[in-house]
Amino acid sequence: MIIDIHGHYTTAPKALEVWRNRQIAGISNPAEMPRVSELQISDEDLRESIENNQLRLMRERGLDLTIFSPRASFMAHHIGDFEISSTWAALCNELCYRVSQLFPDRFIPAAMLPQSPGVDVRTCIPELVKCVEQYGNVAINLNPDPSGGHWTSPPLSDKYWYPIYEKMVEYDIPAMIHVSTSCNACFHTTGTHYLNADTTAFVQCLTSNLFDDFPTLRFVIPHGGGAVPYHWGRFRGLAQELKKPLLKDHLLNNVFFDTCVYHQPGIDLLTGVIPVDNILFASEMIGAVRGIDPETGHNFDDTKRYIEAAAIDPEARQKIFEGNARRVYPRLNAVLKAKGV
Numbered sequence: 582m583i584i585d586i587h588g589h590y591t592t593a594p595k596a597l598e599v600w601r602n603r604q605i606a607g608i609s610n611p612a613e614m615p616r617v618s619e620l621q622i623s624d625e626d627l628r629e630s631i632e633n634n635q636l637r638l639m640r641e642r643g644l645d646l647t648i649f650s651p652r653a654s655f656m657a658h659h660i661g662d663f664e665i666s667s668t669w670a671a672l673c674n675e676l677c678y679r680v681s682q683l684f685p686d687r688f689i690p691a692a693m694l695p696q697s698p699g700v701d702v703r704t705c706i707p708e709l710v711k712c713v714e715q716y717g718n719v720a721i722n723l724n725p726d727p728s729g730g731h732w733t734s735p736p737l738s739d740k741y742w743y744p745i746y747e748k749m750v751e752y753d754i755p756a757m758i759h760v761s762t763s764c765n766a767c768f769h770t771t772g773t774h775y776l777n778a779d780t781t782a783f784v785q786c787l788t789s790n791l792f793d794d795f796p797t798l799r800f801v802i803p804h805g806g807g808a809v810p811y812h813w814g815r816f817r818g819l820a821q822e823l824k825k826p827l828l829k830d831h832l833l834n835n836v837f838f839d840t841c842v843y844h845q846p847g848i849d850l851l852t853g854v855i856p857v858d859n860i861l862f863a864s865e866m867i868g869a870v871r872g873i874d875p876e877t878g879h880n881f882d883d884t885k886r887y888i889e890a891a892a893i894d895p896e897a898r899q900k901i902f903e904g905n906a907r908r909v910y911p912r913l914n915a916v917l918k919a920k921g922v
């Protein structure tokens with residue numbers, strides 16, 4: 582089967598965005614703050630938003646299952662305080678859970694956390710627990726920069742983050758390291774902030790000994806790992822300068838990359854540089870880049886084509902499409918096994 586480990590609910594019914602805008606307005610004018618119960622989205626609305634979009638493309642492209650999380654750019658952890666983030670995360674996670682219930686063979690949820698800049702990450706634990714235990718989430722998205730482009734949080738190697746890691750290890754779930762909207766005009770959200778964060782997260786792991794403290798902790802670095810595969814030699818050299826072990830021992834038991842790279846040469850580089858066991862298929866479809874590539878006539882985010890055309894053997898391709906996802910997301914594997922898949 583083909584598992585897309587990186588999908589977001591970018592096509593949620595408009596009512597969600599309307600509610601969010603009212604919530605944001607309510608920060609400065611409490612009289613405008615909407616109640617949670619005012620967000621009304623029916624199963625029919627959810628079904629329509631999925632069937633005409635993600636599910637249609639999954640069928641067209643031959644993808645079987647998507648790990649599905651709230652829209653990343655909408656997480657916007659920098660807006661408001663913890664209470665604002667908490668209410669918002671709960672609503673978004675509930676919608677992804679409902680989608681997974683409506684299409685149980687097609688979508689399995691991953692959670693956003695109610696992070697807020699400067700707030701103790703322990704405040705995120707109740708939402709994480711609910712999402713895993715009640716909603717069947719198989720992963721979380723962890724934002725290394727809840728300030729939205731100003732990088733006010735400590736690096737991922739700092740003990741600040743450890744309460745989240747302890748919970749991840751307990752549940753045996755990975756985190757996709759995923760920032761949200763940039764509110765720093767220097768950084769375009771999907772053009773630079775995302776890729777900067779991917780690279781930054783990797784280097785924070787490289788320069789630290791985080792995985793000595795958490796040998797089973799797993800991070801998925803999205804968007805093909807940002808600049809990491811392209812500069813693999815630089816990072817190997819840096820590790821050597823810093824007297825760290827070889828990257829394969831230092832990081833590659835814990836760090837994985839997805840295939841959200843939107844052209845063939847990029848995937849060829851990724852699969853040529855990074856060991857196949859560390860590459861997981863993903864498209865992030867209907868996301869940052871929705872157009873058709875005039876050079877190929879296919880959607881940029883139709884990433885399955887690039888894996889199929891890459892110079893790798895069938896066993897490697899199977900690992901990228903399915904095997905690695907089952908290994909890195911054990912709770913996903915357990916769900917599939919329970920279904921006899």
Ligand SMILES: [Zn+2]
Pocket residue numbers: 587589653759803865
């Ligand atoms: Zn994403």
